Amino acid sequence: MNHPCYICGLGSCIPPRVMTNHDLEKLVETSDEWITTRTGIKERHVLEDGVNASDCGVSAARAALDEAGVSPEEITHIFVATCTPDYLCPSTACLIAGKLGISASSGRMGRVMCMDFNAACTGFVYGLELARDVVAAHPDAMVLLVATEALSRRTNFTDRTTCVLFGDAAGAVVVRGSDKGALWQVRDSVCSSDGSLHDLIKIGGGSACHVKEGDVIGADWFISMQGMAVFKHAVRSMTEESQSILARNGVSLEELDLFIPHQANLRIIKAVGERLGIDENKVFANVQHYGNTSAATLPVAMEDARRLGLLRPGMKVLLTSFGGGMTWGSVLLA
Ligand code: ACO
Numbered sequence: 001m002n003h004p005c006y007i008c009g010l011g012s013c014i015p016p017r018v019m020t021n022h023d024l025e026k027l028v029e030t031s032d033e034w035i036t037t038r039t040g041i042k043e044r045h046v047l048e049d050g051v052n053a054s055d056c057g058v059s060a061a062r063a064a065l066d067e068a069g070v071s072p073e074e075i076t077h078i079f080v081a082t083c084t085p086d087y088l089c090p091s092t093a094c095l096i097a098g099k100l101g102i103s104a105s106s107g108r109m110g111r112v113m114c115m116d117f118n119a120a121c122t123g124f125v126y127g128l129e130l131a132r133d134v135v136a137a138h139p140d141a142m143v144l145l146v147a148t149e150a151l152s153r154r155t156n157f158t159d160r161t162t163c164v165l166f167g168d169a170a171g172a173v174v175v176r177g178s179d180k181g182a183l184w185q186v187r188d189s190v191c192s193s194d195g196s197l198h199d200l201i202k203i204g205g206g207s208a209c210h211v212k213e214g215d216v217i218g219a220d221w222f223i224s225m226q227g228m229a230v231f232k233h234a235v236r237s238m239t240e241e242s243q244s245i246l247a248r249n250g251v252s253l254e255e256l257d258l259f260i261p262h263q264a265n266l267r268i269i270k271a272v273g274e275r276l277g278i279d280e281n282k283v284f285a286n287v288q289h290y291g292n293t294s295a296a297t298l299p300v301a302m303e304d305a306r307r308l309g310l311l312r313p314g315m316k317v318l319l320t321s322f323g324g325g326m327t328w329g330s331v332l333l334a
Contacts, residue, residue: 009174011063040266044167044291057148081123121323123295147295156222167291171299201324262321
């Protein structure tokens with residue numbers, strides 16, 4: 001995989017409706033103090049009824065395309081990382097293509113490859129690896145990678161062990177082989193998984209959920225998780241994957257400008273930073289405002305870091321994530 005690959009547009013979409021810890025105190029037996037101490041989360045955003053993952057995703061996509069100066073007609077591939085697609089079929093990628101006005105009659109005979117994939121919270125990292133592969137095979141490709149989640153639709157708001165953790169959001173990037181308008185080069189990526197750990201995090205609603213018309217929806221419809229086992233795996237996998245990608249690229253921690261880990265829990269973020277031994281000022285966190293938005297956390301964090309002046313084009317940035325599957329991985333930007 002030798003052809004260089006660049007991010008030339010970045011965008012995010014945060015639903016306006018906010019749900020605070022105090023709002024959750026009214027739904028389950030919990031407290032702002034417990035949630036803040038155990039997770040760092042203060043609030044999360046949730047989609048309004050009738051607004052779906054594809055709607056949030058298309059807003060993020062438009063922002064990324066605007067920045068890249070790329071029109072929808074120029075896109076060759078749309079990849080959507082999501083574990084909460086609008087439907088099992090059609091793909092959220094096809095819905096986003098339709099909302100962007102890309103169709104078989106829009107001039108290119110519909111020659112846009114559209115697909116969703118599910119690597120849970122590692123979706124954005126897996127997606128950048130996919131984009132690199134596509135650009136290596138087709139150097140003229142223009143890839144729109146969208147990470148969008150509507151986790152509130154699969155959150156059990158009677159289960160205090162999970163409902164305090166998640167939120168909705170989307171992020172998107174435009175990836176191409178040319179350095180025209182480049183913000184960062186996607187220098188390297190590494191993706192891993194361990195399917196023997198598939199039971200640690202589950203979101204129901206797939207074909208394993210046998211629901212007949214008139215049935216009451218059961219607990220297996222919602223997110224379930226073995227919190228502490230996930231916590232331990234998250235710290236170990238993100239630390240090791242980060243060390244591995246830095247070593248194989250000969251980049252030291254001192255050379256890194258910013259470290260953006262998956263935003264699931266402030267304690268996990270701090271533990272990974274400490275194990276790596278990276279300056280805490282270089283570790284970015286915004287989980288306080290959004291909770292865990294799964295695949296969307298990394299592009300949303302990149303956009304927030306940029307807005308705060310902490311992330312600028314050409315900086316050396318390490319992204320790392322973990323999620324259901326289990327999956328994990330890292331990306332080095334420069
Ligand atoms: N409010 C008050 N008390 C609570 C709450 C709550 N919201 N949730 C759990 N508790 C209670 C428990 O019942 C337990 O009580 P007990 O001791 O009487 O049994 C106590 O608090 C401690 O519970 P633990 O589960 O041991 O708390 P822990 O410190 O492990 O924190 C947490 C739980 C926050 C879930 C943590 O384990 C975690 O963050 N794990 C990782 C989760 C994660 O990152 N998932 C990401 C992947 S999701 C995806 O891929 C889509």
